[in-house]
Amino acid sequence: MKRFSLVTWITAVLAPAAILSLAPAHSQDRPAQREPDVIYVPTPYEVVDKMFELADIRPGEIVYDLGCGDGRIPCMAAKKFNVRTWGFDINPVRVRESLDNVKKFNVEHLATIKQQDIFELDLSKADVITLYLLPRLNVKLIPQLDKLKPGCRIVSHDFNMEGVRPKREISFRPTTGESTRDHRIYLWVTPLEKERPGGN
Numbered sequence: 287m288k289r290f291s292l293v294t295w296i297t298a299v300l301a302p303a304a305i306l307s308l309a310p311a312h313s314q315d316r317p318a319q320r321e322p323d324v325i326y327v328p329t330p331y332e333v334v335d336k337m338f339e340l341a342d343i344r345p346g347e348i349v350y351d352l353g354c355g356d357g358r359i360p361c362m363a364a365k366k367f368n369v370r371t372w373g374f375d376i377n378p379v380r381v382r383e384s385l386d387n388v389k390k391f392n393v394e395h396l397a398t399i400k401q402q403d404i405f406e407l408d409l410s411k412a413d414v415i416t417l418y419l420l421p422r423l424n425v426k427l428i429p430q431l432d433k434l435k436p437g438c439r440i441v442s443h444d445f446n447m448e449g450v451r452p453k454r455e456i457s458f459r460p461t462t463g464e465s466t467r468d469h470r471i472y473l474w475v476t477p478l479e480k481e482r483p484g485g486n
């Protein structure tokens with residue numbers, strides 16, 4: 287009886303715990319579960335268009351939006367350029383909104399939305415990456431962006447990436463009343479051009 291209880295306990299408690307501890311915390315296939323690094327603020331639609339213009343999206347390319355919010359960027363890029371797009375967000379509410387938008391935009395065949403931590407992603411398939419995060423998060427992404435193939439374009443709404451020289455930088459004020467302020471858009475092209483500390 288005593289032996290049976292021990293075996294039961296090992297099977298029921300120890301084995302599942304051991305299996306769980308072997309699994310990676312956030313694999314590419316499992317939803318990420320932690321607090322977002324930045325709150326949700328959508329990029330106005332007109333600014334999204336301007337980001338696309340800077341990114342120069344071409345047929346057959348793959349677009350990633352890191353922290354996709356309501357999915358407007360992957361949906362709009364898929365609709366406008368007929369390209370494959372991916373949106374990643376850590377917040378399940380945003381992921382649901384994105385999935386709703388994928389349906390509304392009729393781009394189910396082109397746009398994929400995943401609940402993932404962007405800092406755990408392999409970005410090697412991307413040709414274009416869009417960002418609306420924070421300056422320090424852009425910097426945190428540099429090791430992943432350094433692994434991109436040459437010629438990839440990275441566009442960031444409002445925020446620079448300290449230590450990496452942008453290829454272009456523009457200011458843009460929407461005209462439709464969606465926003466009344468100037469929006470800055472930065473473009474980098476891989477390989478990233480690093481600035482020397484304290485100089486150019």
Ligand SMILES: C[S@@+](CC[C@H](N)C(=O)[O-])C[C@H]1O[C@@H](n2cnc3c(N)ncnc32)[C@H](O)[C@@H]1O
Nearest residue numbers: 322323324327328329353355375376403404418
């Ligand atoms: C400022 S919003 C930008 C939304 C969208 N890209 C746009 O421009 O409209 C930032 C988004 O990043 C998400 N986010 C924050 N930290 C994240 C992380 N570590 N991994 C994935 N998504 C994250 C937030 O949930 C939020 O939806």
